[in-house]
Amino acid sequence: MTEWMLSKVGWQPPDSSGVLVHGGSLANLTALLAARARAFPSAWEQGTPAEAVILVPAGTHVSVARAASILGLGSRAVHPLPCDDLGRTRGERVAEAIELQHRAGRRVMAVIANACAPTTGLYDPLEAMATACRDKRVWLHVDAAHGGSALLVPELRTLLRGIEQADSVTWDAHKMLRTSTLAAAVLIRRSEDLHHALRQSADYLFFNDARTGPDLMHCTVEGSKAELGLKIFLNLAWRGEQGLAAYVHGRHQAARTLWRMVSARNTFEALSEPESNLVCFRYADGNDPHSEVRHIAIRDRLMGQGTFHLASSLVRNRRWWRATVMSPASDQAIFTQLLDTLEIAYQEASY
Amino acid sequence: MTEWMLSKVGWQPPDSSGVLVHGGSLANLTALLAARARAFPSAWEQGTPAEAVILVPAGTHVSVARAASILGLGSRAVHPLPCDDLGRTRGERVAEAIELQHRAGRRVMAVIANACAPTTGLYDPLEAMATACRDKRVWLHVDAAHGGSALLVPELRTLLRGIEQADSVTWDAHKMLRTSTLAAAVLIRRSEDLHHALRQSADYLFFNDARTGPDLMHCTVEGSKAELGLKIFLNLAWRGEQGLAAYVHGRHQAARTLWRMVSARNTFEALSEPESNLVCFRYADGNDPHSEVRHIAIRDRLMGQGTFHLASSLVRNRRWWRATVMSPASDQAIFTQLLDTLEIAYQEASY
Missing domain, CATH: 3.40.640.10 (Type I PLP-dependent aspartate aminotransferase-like (Major domain))
Incomplete structure (x- = not known):
């Protein structure tokens, strides 16, 4: 391998x-x-x-x-x-x-x-x-x-x-x-x-x-x-190199879709155009002094509910949600649901 | 776990x-x-x-x-x-x-x-x-x-x-x-x-x-x-603590059997009475100047044949075969076969 x-x-x-x-x-x-x-x-x-x-x-x-x-x-x-x-x-x-x-x-x-x-x-x-x-x-x-x-x-x-x-x-x-x-x-x-x-x-x-x-x-x-090589090999043998490549490419494209959807809503801002299947974005909350706490609390709430698993990054001294688009099932409908959920959660946030 | x-x-x-x-x-x-x-x-x-x-x-x-x-x-x-x-x-x-x-x-x-x-x-x-x-x-x-x-x-x-x-x-x-x-x-x-x-x-x-x-x-x-804990747990759940203890004890006793059999033949010498399921022994070859090479070559030959898997140790400046009695199937009949094989191999050795 x-x-x-x-x-x-x-x-x-x-x-x-x-x-x-x-x-x-x-x-x-x-x-x-x-x-x-x-x-x-x-x-x-x-x-x-x-x-x-x-x-x-x-x-x-x-x-x-x-x-x-x-x-x-x-x-x-x-x-x-x-x-x-x-x-x-x-x-x-x-x-x-x-x-x-x-x-x-x-x-x-x-x-x-x-x-x-x-x-x-x-x-x-x-x-x-x-x-x-x-x-x-x-x-x-x-x-x-x-x-x-x-x-x-x-x-x-x-x-x-x-x-x-x-x-x-x-x-x-x-x-x-x-x-x-x-x-x-x-x-x-x-x-x-x-x-x-x-x-x-x-x-x-x-x-x-x-x-x-x-x-x-x-x-x-x-x-x-x-036997670490075996499990990599079985995946390669089953999906083929082209199958794995198609999966990787597909997830990159899905991440771009999410990024475009984030950019299209003025309630969110994206960190940058994605180069991989990771997309960093945040709620466009201007100078909200509770921004950091809210972003983390909302991430934890979604995780607790078992609905969406977002990670988080600190870049340019601000907290960003980080979506890793891994699942082959993640599509536009799911991204819409994610962004709707985050919008509502942020607007309702009392912390 | x-x-x-x-x-x-x-x-x-x-x-x-x-x-x-x-x-x-x-x-x-x-x-x-x-x-x-x-x-x-x-x-x-x-x-x-x-x-x-x-x-x-x-x-x-x-x-x-x-x-x-x-x-x-x-x-x-x-x-x-x-x-x-x-x-x-x-x-x-x-x-x-x-x-x-x-x-x-x-x-x-x-x-x-x-x-x-x-x-x-x-x-x-x-x-x-x-x-x-x-x-x-x-x-x-x-x-x-x-x-x-x-x-x-x-x-x-x-x-x-x-x-x-x-x-x-x-x-x-x-x-x-x-x-x-x-x-x-x-x-x-x-x-x-x-x-x-x-x-x-x-x-x-x-x-x-x-x-x-x-x-x-x-x-x-x-x-x-x-998920390392899971595989340990499944063994414990299936065999029970007493089942695992019986296995460990059984292999210690089998190692003592091998040690007694080694000690009973004057063609072999044992390093010491075993305290675990490891038994170190060697061919009693006196001052054979090729002792080291022969012990290793015989070990490698058995390994190559796929019959017995012996390890080896250097103790008291001498090379010892090290048998690890792991398999529940290792019994007196198998030990006899091992010792017979080693005796013949050593006596035939031309290296």
Whole structure:
């Protein structure tokens, strides 16, 4: 399965390698382990050096900062990349951001790019970021946990242009490849970087050599594994690559429909034109001082009723509802119902 | 499910807490994260300090040293505990070992105890180790991944005496609780230590507060989870606690049968009387200079034939076959077949 996923990124075994892990958090952790091994080959034996830092865009998934703390860098080592007001990395300023860290005596272990950002559904400019990272010899990790599946859709692939120049990619099968939770891939451009991520004792490797077939146990944080590839494969075999691509494309189009419907009502405002199946919008409540509380309370009420499951994001210092258009059944009629429900809830809100 | 497992250790919620994770490696990693947070409360923000070390018995599972490297301590921070020649910790010397590290300017973040050791199936003296750790205010982690299930059997529970004085316990359900791979528990005596293991941003916690029911997502390395508790529960519901206990006890007794059969043949030698369902033995080949190679080659040949799946351990500088008596079908007839096969293979060996 990882070979198929590698090929979608534009990579081929044996030059490139991937492993399946239990979720995007472990995939990001594994990618950062590989990045740490590249930047600091002695870290596995000597510990994480104090000068190690990572650069992340606004709206990066919480698991990236968690990984930095788990790996011994500490949360203080997570520095922000220059972003526009929608939280997208300003690609032309990445080289300068790296330079700034290096001049301060720190060492950038990895730059993170979001494809797409879990908070907004918007894609970072991968090509510009990859160029900057290559020039500065810094590891580029693309967190495509949610948005990697757009690689299957010719019309959407352009959003991920440059991903093949990254060093590592996280891609969750349980997000848009219709696979049950958890099943994520961490894909690494240079195979040796994956093999260096987690080193083993000689005794262990000895036995590994004696085994037949590929055995990537020494490349995973988990050690023993469940049969993650099988459930991804069964979905692919049943629906076909075109079937999965049609699903992904269809959900992107449905998200655009929701966005157009939001924009057509003056009771709502949308954060931006969606690039994925995530749509951020809010009630157009002007300067309502209770805006934050109301948006959250309404989200919780809908969740409690079991009618609609909205997430929420904080962007431009404001609270947005975030709709993830996943279900094949979500259509215009359901979106109308959602927007009507939200309008009434907001107008009735007494909190 | 974790509440049931906690109660078997001798702990109760809400004072104690546990989470299910994808395997013993992640359970050990999580326990060491909690230990790091206790010893170095600022590590999450400031990074892992260079003076952090852990003390481990011989034959500790490879995932413990891996966790030390992942967490930024480095493999140099993994120091051996004084052990007897079977690799069991000498409980009376643990306090002194801790003291030695502290006098050298290092800080012991955790002491590891094996219950049982994956290499030999023998149990460390938990009570003596717990006393030493309490006196020295050092975290005691018991890796009971394999051997924790003996807690269900009154006749075997004594092997784990003192486990309730530990700070954390790893217990795999997919080893002896008849649950499919992967399903492991990390159990923590003081709930607050689990909650400090992985800290979250305020924004994240805010939403957590709004949820109904227990949500331990912020206490797991994985983040989103699969329904691990369900598969443990279904086994427990179907077989009953007594059914599982009878299975564990039965496999221990079968292992003793194998050990007696090994001891009765002068062609074999056993490492020691087994304390679990692991039996280490070897061909009594005296000073055969090819002993190591032959033991491994025979193991690989049986594996290749698909007849018997033996593991192997290096103890007292010699290679031992390690039989894990798991299958309810393994009985005296099968053990006879195993020993006959090994005898013939060794006598025919030309390598």
